[in-house]
Amino acid sequence: MALALLRRLRSRGASERADLSLPLPAGAGAVGCEVLDPLGQPMGGADVTVSAADAHQVMARGTTDPYGYFLAVLPAGRYSLMIMAEGLTPHRETVDLLDGVMLPTQRVQLDPARPLDLPVPGSWLFDPPHTAIRFIAKHVGMGHVHGRFERFEGGIQVARTMTESRLQVRIDASSITTGNRTRDNHLRSADFLDVERYPYIDFVSSRFAYRAGAKWVVQGSLSMHGVSRSVSLDTTYLGSVNGGYGEELRCAARARAELHREDYTLNWRSMLARGIAVVGPTVQLELDVQAMYRTHDTPTPPE
Incomplete structure (x- = not known):
């Protein structure tokens, strides 16, 4: 049982906090x-995860109020x-819970995280065996x-x-797979991606914009199905x-973006007419990328 809100209890006129007591x-x-944040102020929205120490199973997860x-x-x-928060050093500790005992509320002040070293200037090539380009779309009617x-x-x-x-x-559009051969064939057909006419999906960045901590936004143009649209990749840099x-x-880095199917003139009407439910109006694009620094002896990734 996890409570998302723990309120401060104070007696009238008291200046010190009191611990909560509950059955x-x-x-x-x-x-x-x-x-608390690095300035000692209450920090709402910090991520807290409590896991069983032996089985490593997550037992409670939430955010601070x-x-x-x-x-x-x-x-x-x-x-x-x-306890984790963007741009701050995570706090980890082991606690022993006893039957019928509420541990005293512990005050934890998070410190600023040491910035990750950025990639060195030069050319970096994707390592396909350690890179994934995925998408998640609503299935019409379910899941x-x-x-x-x-x-x-x-x-x-x-x-x-x-x-x-x-x-x-550059993505080979015909390499799309969802684990269903009939659906995949129709996604490749002229009704949707039309891979015969538009064999590639291309993204070219125009700007890297720094947010905070390890967060960046990579702005650029995504070309698909003969149409180009501006797209922003919300990116987390994972270091080198x-x-x-x-x-x-x-x-390595992780990136996400939301695409709108109709922006690329992708139409499912004929597929619905044949009873093939495909995707909803938006698609979540996810990239997990590892790239290798290009030198004269950069290894060739295995097939």
């Missing part, structure tokens, strides 16, 4: 925290408590369709000023490291 279910204990509080009531046992593109290539030209860097991605196939330098 607990049999066999359960409670853990609470008050999260506007006053920076979070409370979870769980079966007695040992747990790992993780969601999850799919991916299996063939693509791309790279990043990192400039000395990161905002002037350039990203290019040596290793993979050898000691090559590689970097």
Whole structure:
């Protein structure tokens, strides 16, 4: 049982905070925290995850309330408590919950995170075996369709000023797969992607815009089905490291964007007429990218 809101209890005229007291279910204990930002102010919206220490199973997950509080009531046992917020160093600790005991509310102040080193200037090539381009779309009438593109290539030209860097991605439209052969064939047909006339989906960036912490927005143009539209990729930079196939330098990032099917004149009417329910009006595009720094001895990724 997780409570998203833990309110501060104060006696009239008192200046010190008081811990909350509440009845607990049999066999359960409670853990609470008050999260502060680097300036010592209450921090709402921090992500809190409580996991069983032995099985690593997530038992409670939520965000702090506007006053920076979070409370979870769980079966007695040992747990790992993780607190995270954008641009701040995560806080992790182990707590032991006892039957019928509510632990004193702990005050946790998060510190600024050390910025990740940006990729060094130069050419970076996608590593396809460690890169994925996926999409999620609403299935007409029920659930969601999850799919991916299996063939693509791309790279990043990192400039000395990161905002002037350039990203290019080319996707083989015919490599679309959703795990259903009939649906995939129709997605490739003239009714939808029309891969015979438009074999590629291309993205070319125009600007890298810094947000905060590890967050960037990559702005650019996505060309699909003969139409180009402006798209913004909400991107999280994951850092760089040596290793993979050898000691090559590689970097990683995650990116997301929402596409509107009608922006690209993709029409499903004829497919619906044949009883084939495909996708809804919006598609969530997700990219998990690893790129290798290009040198004379950059390894060739395996097929």
